[in-house]
Amino acid sequence: MSAPGKPRRPAALLPPDHARDRPLFAVAAILVFLASLAGFGAAGAWQAAEGWTAQLSSELTVQLIAHDARDADADAVDAAAQIARLPGVIEATARSRADAEALLRPWLGGAGLPDDLPVPRLIAVRIDPDAPPAPGAIEALLGGNPYEVVVDDHARWEAAVQRSAGTVRYFALGLVAILALAAGAVIAFAARASLAARWDVAEALHLVGAPDRFVTGIFQRRFFFLGLKAGLAGAGLAALAGYALAHGAGAAGAVFFLPVPALGWTAAAIAPGAALASALIAALAARLAVTGELKARWP
Amino acid sequence: MTPNPRPAPDLNRARDPAVRFDSVGLRYGRGPEILSDLSFDLPSGSFHFLTGPSGAGKSSLLRLIYRARQPSRGLISLFGRDTALMPRSALPELRRRIGVVFQDFRLLEHLTVFDNVALPLRVAGQARASYADDVADLLSWVGLGERMHAHPASLSGGEQQRAAIARAVISRPELLIADEPTGNVDPAMGRRLLRLFVELNRLGATVLIATHDITLVRSLEAPVLELADGRLVSRPRAA
Structure with missing residues (x-):
């Protein structure tokens, strides 16, 4: 016999619980928002460090320190011309005394320097980072001249920049990990509360022969989708906030770490990645919490 | 059945x-x-x-x-x-x-009578199409054919008891x-x-x-x- 009007779709075994889900959604979305911003920070730091390192490793600075009353500007122009002919050098530009004084102004003030104060002349050298001049080549080239030559290859700045960028990067990644842990803990707590609230469902399923994985599965699915929705909301807002900041304050260089289109696919993958990670963390936290609870209640 | x-x-x-x-x-x-x-x-x-x-x-x-x-x-x-x-x-x-009829029925309030009775079969992984007629027939047999879409809260104590019995026996x-x-x-x-x-x-x-x-x-x-x-x-x- 076939009764008319049989239900076509089975009802959800775990009914929606909007009163509990809304605050959890908000907390998860905020955590994902913060984690996404931290992720953008890590990606930005990575990108910035690479840019700065590339810039530093493609430049040298040569100082000429004259010890007598020579025409230092002429020496610098002559030395720059010699340096420019070295293999691996793309360009060498002599800076004048005025340029050197401008560099010293933050330390010595704008009142002007005495004419007899020996001010080193600087030569900015752009080199091919893939085939730079041999070490010591510039010193050897200019060694016979009546002035002292100091070559700064920026190595110590490069290391400092890399250390700074690495610190920012690992700090941001640590922040992401802490926020992920916080999200997991919050969701595990919520999953336990949800299980306690709907223990009747778990018990009924258990008593009709549902294995733990079946019971766990319905809670896991519920929290996966809750985590996904919260993740999309939080990561979406973070992407908007990051974009707005990068094109507002960021355009002036005030927030270098925020994503700008130049950050590329890494940054573009952070928002959907954070949403998916949020869903997976939520599902895993719910699974562990519910499995533990079932084993505790039914040893 | x-x-x-x-x-x-x-x-x-x-x-x-x-x-x-x-x-x-x-x-x-x-x-x-x-x-x-x-x-x-x-x-x-x-x-x-x-x-x-x-x-x-x-x-x-x-x-x-x-x-x-x-x-x-x-x-x-x-x-x-x-x-x-x-x-x-x-x-x-x-x-x-094992089929169990509980004194306090233990029906799930958010499921219809049909879904409550079908629960053991659903848990066992059976397709809905394979058990829908059996569930409907059994519900008719225990006098709940007209109440299969109702939720337990709207049933009398006797009706809930019959639904609980149907759930216990549906999987033979x-x-x-x-x-x-x-x-x-x-x-x-x-x-x-x-x-x-x-x-x-x-x-x-x-x-x-x-x-x-x-x-x-x-x-x-x-x-x-x-x-x-x-x-x-x-x-x-x-x-």
Whole structure:
């Protein structure tokens, strides 16, 4: 016999619980928002460090320190011309005394320097980072001249920049990990509360022969989708906030770490990645919490 | 009701009693024993009543059978397997062989009567199309054909009880245990439900019904286990 009007779709075994889900959604979305911003920070730091390192490793600075009353500007122009002919050098530009004084102004003030104060002349050298001049080549080239030559290859700045960028990067990644842990803990707590609230469902399923994985599965699915929705909301807002900041304050260089289109696919993958990670963390936290609870209640 | 296909019985296993209690005792926490020295067999395919006054321990005994509790001492075997040695992972398979009618029904309020009754089949992974007619037929048989879309909260106590019975028998369990299954229905429906239990028993299921209802017990020539103060004061004769 076939009764008319049989239900076509089975009802959800775990009914929606909007009163509990809304605050959890908000907390998860905020955590994902913060984690996404931290992720953008890590990606930005990575990108910035690479840019700065590339810039530093493609430049040298040569100082000429004259010890007598020579025409230092002429020496610098002559030395720059010699340096420019070295293999691996793309360009060498002599800076004048005025340029050197401008560099010293933050330390010595704008009142002007005495004419007899020996001010080193600087030569900015752009080199091919893939085939730079041999070490010591510039010193050897200019060694016979009546002035002292100091070559700064920026190595110590490069290391400092890399250390700074690495610190920012690992700090941001640590922040992401802490926020992920916080999200997991919050969701595990919520999953336990949800299980306690709907223990009747778990018990009924258990008593009709549902294995733990079946019971766990319905809670896991519920929290996966809750985590996904919260993740999309939080990561979406973070992407908007990051974009707005990068094109507002960021355009002036005030927030270098925020994503700008130049950050590329890494940054573009952070928002959907954070949403998916949020869903997976939520599902895993719910699974562990519910499995533990079932084993505790039914040893 | 269309019987669901079931594998052919294992003849060796069939010789084991469906339920065996050997010197079983039960206490909750550090309290006194509420069941003491229970020893009895329920042979496969048998039909028994379990009687006794309120507080005698009937529901606790049933909980031991469907392994909601573990005994404090003694041995319980189900279908020839010692339940104490049974790994946790084997429990779902065991429970699928047992249908339980709870005194408090334990229907899920957010599911319709249809979905409540279909729950064991859904959990077993059966496709909805394969059981929809069986569920509808059984609901009609217990007088709930017109109420299958209703939710338990809108049903009377008797209707909820019938839905709980339908859920317990829908998967044609090998062992059916029922706690006061006719306590909330009128005598005519009580007799009708008893016929359902007898029919299941005729098809091979072992049936144990805990009841206060002496009329129900007398309506059937079935052996009686009688509990008083946690002890068996009468037990069925050996087969």
